[in-house]
Amino acid sequence: MSDEQRPNGKKLTRREMLYRTGAGGLGLLIGASGVGSIAAIGKTLDKEQEGQIEDQVPFYGKHQAGIATKPQTYMYFISLDLTTKNISEVRDLFKEWTMASEKMAQAKLLGDYSNNPYIPPEDTGEAAGLSASKITFTYGFGPTFFEKEGSDRFGLANRKPNQLRSLPSFPGDEIEKEWSGGDLCVQVCANDQQVAFHAVRNLLRIGRGVVTLKWMQSGFQRTKQAEKKPSTPRNLFGFKDGTVNPSTEEDFNQIVWSNGSEAAWMKNGSYMVMRRIRMLLEVWDRTHLKEQNNTFGREKVSGAPLGQQNEFDEPDFHKKNEKGEPSIPVDSHVKLGRGDGSQKILRRAYSYTSEMDPTRAQLDAGLLFISYQKDPFKQFVPIQKRMAKSDRLNEYIRHIGSAVFACPGGSARGGYIGDQLF
Numbered sequence: 001m002s003d004e005q006r007p008n009g010k011k012l013t014r015r016e017m018l019y020r021t022g023a024g025g026l027g028l029l030i031g032a033s034g035v036g037s038i039a040a041i042g043k044t045l046d047k048e049q050e051g052q053i054e055d056q057v058p059f060y061g062k063h064q065a066g067i068a069t070k071p072q073t074y075m076y077f078i079s080l081d082l083t084t085k086n087i088s089e090v091r092d093l094f095k096e097w098t099m100a101s102e103k104m105a106q107a108k109l110l111g112d113y114s115n116n117p118y119i120p121p122e123d124t125g126e127a128a129g130l131s132a133s134k135i136t137f138t139y140g141f142g143p144t145f146f147e148k149e150g151s152d153r154f155g156l157a158n159r160k161p162n163q164l165r166s167l168p169s170f171p172g173d174e175i176e177k178e179w180s181g182g183d184l185c186v187q188v189c190a191n192d193q194q195v196a197f198h199a200v201r202n203l204l205r206i207g208r209g210v211v212t213l214k215w216m217q218s219g220f221q222r223t224k225q226a227e228k229k230p231s232t233p234r235n236l237f238g239f240k241d242g243t244v245n246p247s248t249e250e251d252f253n254q255i256v257w258s259n260g261s262e263a264a265w266m267k268n269g270s271y272m273v274m275r276r277i278r279m280l281l282e283v284w285d286r287t288h289l290k291e292q293n294n295t296f297g298r299e300k301v302s303g304a305p306l307g308q309q310n311e312f313d314e315p316d317f318h319k320k321n322e323k324g325e326p327s328i329p330v331d332s333h334v335k336l337g338r339g340d341g342s343q344k345i346l347r348r349a350y351s352y353t354s355e356m357d358p359t360r361a362q363l364d365a366g367l368l369f370i371s372y373q374k375d376p377f378k379q380f381v382p383i384q385k386r387m388a389k390s391d392r393l394n395e396y397i398r399h400i401g402s403a404v405f406a407c408p409g410g411s412a413r414g415g416y417i418g419d420q421l422f
């Protein structure tokens with residue numbers, strides 16, 4: 001295949017040409033597009049060389065993408081178990097995944113369609129010609145990566161941080177092992193479902209013989225096309241979800257990113273908590289609006305804290321209503337989520353639906369709750385303890401899956417995900 005052609009024989013677009021030719025190709029392109037566009041091309045190249053092309057999120061960086069990245073529309077979450085006992089196979093897998101992720105983040109094919117019609121193509125092909133759709137890959141290591149059934153399986157048990165442990169059980173938990181744990185995980189997010197699915201499928205293909213799929217869940221939010229103006233996404237109970245979240249670099253340094261003091265290989269990484277939470281939509285839909293508002297402590301339509309006007313107004317937990325009761329009930333979700341304000345997390349959740357629960361003829365839907373924090377046991381756990389004890393929301397939800405993963409910092413060009421660990 002020539003550099004100027006796609007595998008299907010079609011000519012590359014100007015954008016793809018720019019990509020492949022880099023600065024060396026600039027003269028040619030200037031000739032083709034006229035002097036008037038030199039500045040524009042310069043800008044494009046600058047952006048492209050930095051990996052800042054519209055629709056692309058750079059794969060390499062200080063932190064893994066997909067954590068501080070504004071949530072894309074679709075998500076696939078895969079949890080995997082390792083079938084190999086050989087650490088060098090795991091290392092090679094991460095090297096291959098890194099290369100593949102970088103390519104897919106740039107909307108590149110994973111390899112040539114071979115000239116040999118008797119071997120499978122290197123890329124499955126369904127994302128050919130599609131944009132990168134802001135795809136991100138976030139890789140994590142579960143506690144069982146380090147120690148399984150009492151065995152230090154790869155000789156790395158002494159590198160397992162104390163923050164990476166299975167969560168305790170909370171009152172009301174209905175955790176199913178089919179939706180829990182995993183040696184490794186990958187969170188793939190993109191603004192196009194086909195692009196995201198293609199990525200997951202190809203990561204699994206690359207991992208064949210070394211990992212098996214343990215569980216997998218897709219998630220969604222509203223699309224950009226459907227959104228009239230940028231706003232906080234709504235969950236399946238119809239409430240704005242994600243209003244209070246870290247937003248500044250300082251917030252992220254305080255709440256999300258590890259400084260590596262607990263384990264050097266986790267520097268600039270974060271600990272992910274995943275809870276698959278079923279939402280009892282049929283029960284909720286029979287609940288009157290006042291009770292819905294009191295359950296969250298916010299107004300359904302505006303997202304404002306009860307007693308306030310606008311979504312981003314500070315909640316006043318001391319304010320009383322006309323009956324002399326707290327405007328924001330003490331057992332409301334936001335009151336318990338806030339506590340005394342000392343525990344904070346980054347929430348990056350997606351709605352899911354697995355269509356229907358045939359045993360009950362009801363919708364099977366909910367929230368794939370994902371949070372990132374420096375320490376799940378100092379941040380997520382105390383919040384969840386309060387909620388499990390007295391959250392009004394508990395009547396309408398069931399926690400059915402649970403997992404914790406250590407997501408290391410990002411990798412530099414030439415390195416690979418987890419290289420500081422191996």
Ligand SMILES: C=CC1=C(C)c2cc3[nH]c(cc4nc(cc5[nH]c(cc1n2)c(C)c5CCC(=O)O)C(CCC(=O)O)=C4C)c(C)c3C=C
Pocket residue numbers: 235237239240241242243244245275277278279296298333334335337338345366367369380383384387397
């Ligand atoms: C233990 C952590 C949390 C779980 C589990 C959780 C589940 C869950 N949340 C919603 C919907 C909303 N959550 C909101 C706020 C909120 N939730 C948590 C934590 C957990 N939620 C926190 C820390 C907060 C912020 C509290 C604060 O400081 O104000 C809101 C309000 C709007 C917002 O800020 O995003 C909604 C809505 C569902 C449906 C759910 C389980 C299915």
Ligand SMILES: [Fe+2]
Pocket residue numbers: 333337
């Ligand atoms: Fe919440």
